[in-house]
Amino acid sequence: MRARQHARDGRLVAVTWNVWFSPTAFDQRLRALMREVLEAGADLVGFQEATPRFEAALRGCKPLCAAYNISPFPVGQYGCLVLVRRTLPAHFKSVPLRSEMDRSLVVAEIFAPSSSSSPSDPPSLVFATVHLESRNSEPTRQN
Secondary structure, eight states, X not given: OOOOOOOOTTOOOEEEEEOOSOOTTXXXXXXXXXXXXXXXXXXXXXXXXXXXXXXXXXXXXXXXXXXXXXXXXXXXXXXXXXXXXXXXXXEEEEEEOSOTTOOEEEEEEEOOOOTTOOTTSOOSEEEEEOOXXXXXXXXXXXX
């Protein structure tokens, strides 16, 4: 299976999924999700609740790795990942959050592919994904 590419008149397509950290029907959900990602032909993909097993499967999927760069940060017990189509120049960052569960914001800064671009130019687009805590921590979420 190969990643679909769509003619978009200069538009980007972004999708995001909470993949549910449960091991319930993991293999079936993983195959279905990988198929969805590749068929959607999205330029930017965000995942939340990604486990180390899910992360390893994504990094081991040749069609996904051929089409996308994957954020290089480990997910820990479970966390977030970002995929960016390889044709888009991107820089990844992980921004730690005040969190009881070591949560972070995973960011992809997308730069316009241009011969006049310089390393000091600001990104053209910032895409990020996060999974916030809901543990009766309203004061933390307000910050």
